[in-house]
Amino acid sequence: MKSLFKQKEFSILAIVLLISSILTFVSPVFLTVGNLLDLIEGNVVIGILAIGMTLIIITSDIDVSVAAVTTAVAVSISYLFGFLPDSWISVLLLFLFAPVIGLVMGLFNGLLVSKIEIPAIVVTLGTLNIIAGLVLYITNGNYVNSTSFPQSFLSFSNIEILGIPILIYLLAIVAVGTWFILKHTLIGRSVLAIGGNTQSSVRVGINYQRVKLFVFAYMGFLAGIAAIAQTAYTKAVDPNGMIGLELTVIAAVVLGGANIHGGRGSIHGTLLGVLLLAIMQNGMILARIDTYWQNVVTGAIIVIAVSYDQISYKRSQDKLANIEVEA
Amino acid sequence: MSDYILQMKNISKTFPGVKALDNVQLEVKKGEVHALIGENGAGKSTLIKILAGIHQPDPGAEFYFEGKDAEIKKPIDATLKGVSIIYQDLSLFPNLSVAENIYIGRDSGKKAWKKVNWKNIKRISEKALKELEVDVDINTKVEQLSIAQQQLIEIARAMAFESKLIVMDEPTSSLSSSEVEKLYRVVDKLSAQGISIIFISHKLKELFRLSDRFTVLRDGKYVGSYDVDTIDEAKLVNLMVGREVTYEKNQSQVKTGEVIFEVRDFSKSGNFKDISFQLREGEVLGITGLVGAGRTELAQSIFGINKKDQGSLEIHGEPVDIRSSEDAVKKGVAYVPEARQTQGLVLDQSIINNISLPVIDKLNNKFKFIDRKIEVEMAQQYIKSLDVRPSLPELPASKLSGGNQQKVVIGKWLSAQPKILIIDEPTNGIDIGAKTEIHKLLRRLANEGIGVIMISSELPEVLAVSDRILVMRNGKISGEMDVNQATQEKIMNYALGGNGKQHESVVIEKEKVSQEV
Amino acid sequence: MKLSKESILGLIALGTFLFMALLAPGFLSSNNINSMMFQIPEFGLLAIAMMVVIVTGGIDLSITYIAALAGVGAALMLTNGFGIFPAIIMAILFALACGAFNGFIVSKIGVSPILVTLGTMVLFEGVILAITKGSSISGFPDAYSLIGNGYYLGLVPFSIVIFAIFAIITGLLLSKTSWGRRVYMYGSNEVATLYSGVKNSKVLMKVYLYAALLAAISAIIMTSRYNSVKVDLGSSYLLQSVAAAVLGGTNIHGGYGKVIGTIYAVFVFQFIRNGLNLLGFHSSLVDVVIGSILILVLTMNFFSDKFKKKQEQKNASQAA
Known part of the structure; x- marks a missing residue:
């Protein structure tokens, strides 16, 4: 039991609960099923992307191209709508095409990081420029709205099961699936292993390059799914709609306890991180805090979280290096 | 069926600029404990890395497992052939559980999506433990x-x-004596089960206790393989070194000059406790003891990097307060760390830039710019007086040999004109010729008035250089003596404490150092 | 003869210039040259600021928001009736405060720069939004707009002169002063500098302060040129400045980087942007080209390094 309280995820949960209870007092609306569902549904895209980013950060890399990749897939979806018949099959096909398009872009990042050994920040900065530029060029920055969407897709996005929107199920499937990969498959354990100690992983025969390739490809794959979620949620495709979202995603992952030093991070932690950011945003709206102050609070929380994490990391390192001194 | 589990023949390995291995062979019989020995740099670890599939040998190499032709291109190939390697710096994953660390690697090469069998992991790891x-x-x-x-x-x-x-690469170097005994029993047990073991160690006594055969390497070349009953320690040392080498014990008289440096009541929880000592003018103070006795931690505390809990310092009778390495340099305390390449030098940068690093502030001209002329002159002066080779001031420090790198680190500190020089394992990983040079240098510096504190595990070195010797054990000073009263046995008694195993260990340590020199 | 990385890049910049001069109509017109000269300083200053941080092995994702906040500082002074000089001082003070904040958390607490500046980027953006309520501040005195739009001796834009001065100062600081030396040494091996008595935190703090100062200068030029300031002032330069520093030869892991290389990279980017514009390419394609160049150059570096290593290995085995 003691170890549970020591876990980083636990302290994030405590903060989430603390803020929630404050908000419950501030606004009676906060703790209503409707508000909470809205809040979660509004963060499905960030959640899916953050789950992919968790794997990358565990291997102590970073991907700043996620928002651009997601937008690119969303734009592709809007073009696909022109070719696909208006039927349920098309929605299913979308779930095949979109992740594959994302996967290809992710593979490109992954190849450059793993085989060409260019630092991930530089690679993804480059692909961010390329992809975002191409998207703007092709779309001319034009917004596609729901009038051109097939009816089947619109009804898909309005599905509710047991009163819960379909997108929340989508997030849940991605979360459980990724958790399973991370916890129960060889490749998932390899992700944690190379994050923990790269040299050791090479020595025990883990194909380090393949794992790197996997995390970036998987990120692309999830970006494809996130693009469907984004399109379904906003019922529009906006080429400029997600600029800068990658930073929110990274912030959520870091808040959730993953560490850029590698080896640490979990799906439930990341989900808590997403939730924490979401609740703060929601709470500030409910508490009628001037929207312009919201970034100040979010930024301050990120800075405090990473500083706190670093301080406790240093402490734990200090404790490790002890000699048994005679009394 | 072949008697041999492993045969490696015609193994050569060329790195840019170095021929690390030259036509080496290694043959290990089934169920035997095979000692692989040689000095630092003899090529043992390169050979092991080739066996592990981390390095590729030059063309022409032959591998046979159980008499059959084999290829090792990647680590997994070795694993699948049933080769396990325990590196000295370990290959563990700090963020994973004990069970998973024990199990990991067994599935390497299998499908990425294979499901992990946690029950199996638990069973296997529990059994092994x-x-x-x-x-x-x-x-x-x-x-x-x-x-x-x-x-x-x-x-x-x-x-x-x-x-x-x-393959066990110096597995006992950081184990306590009871743990070492346990390991010996495990090795005996494994070999009784028919498992072969390649045992790398510097402790000759240990090797004679465990091994059936020896393979000796020297300067990247194969010297020979010998059955344990056809060889003795003296002969083995001779084969490794290729010549007789001994240090002469320092014959100097006890120094009675004034106290130039005093450490009082230094303590840090979990590191060391109640450390007090003095250093006299012209004296080299040796601090020795086992690895993990708290010597390096103490030195780093004096230097201001490892924050102490309490304690005070006096230099030339003046109390000084050192809270950071910057303070230390200002007050005239210098520290040459053991990890030369990561802590001592900025490897990618030139010799000049390394030498001037601590004093770069003092080389400003009237425009507050670094006076390059003075800087170059200063660096060249130390390159010359310390005989750094090649004497190319603009050469990156990474291109120098270990001994010359150490000279650059010392040069760096001489440029700061320290009153006290603390040097940690001064000759670790340095070849013999350069070792004696460094020893002479330390004596010279002491004679020139710098207080030298030398931390070393090599007892002949301690005896050859020091005037006075402190022995540390478990974070405390357990013994102090002048060099003319010191013997290796006496030092080891203090280092180990009153414990029945002491005699054997003493001999072990002695052998270790005699073969390393 | 062996050319340095920077000289090769200089030749590439020259090549790009000639290429565009040949291809793009009006590239060499005085109008066009002029407009490029007005655009280079603001971007160049941010790129140099980023380069200095990258030499320490860090990155400053908040740099453009520091610039925007500095711009807001200047704008507040100007619109409240203060003169140009107090406005400039205020811009610099705002920026230094941001730089000190980054520097404190990076150097004293030891958080990795990418995380710190990710947080402060959101934080500074928030502060700007809170001050400006999301709208722009505009309407500065004519004298102020001279900084970004005026000419020195009627020939060279003031902003280019300012840029040149700061480029030279940065070059001198990095290559000639003890601080600069320590920046490089820290970037190569921060543990060794610590063990050599270097106060790492002081070196780093100055780096973040200096980067912020350059951001402030860039902000002054930008606000003067646009005659207004908004939260996204210069934000499009963020990733481009990283790209320019890296293309300019700066080692993303720290320890190496030169002002001149970064300036050449800024030139290359500017020539490409401008030339493609004249050729009628969509402006968003410029980003595509810049991103592609970045990745291409690094990929070529990788293969040429590999080739060199192989050559060395070969020579070594032949010699042995």
């Missing part, structure tokens, strides 16, 4: 274990692999 008689919870994360425990986990991993051949 039980065999090894180690009492650790398999769910503990490895980062929470001590180094000795971590080493045992690594050995458990090799056992769990059911390997046919286990």
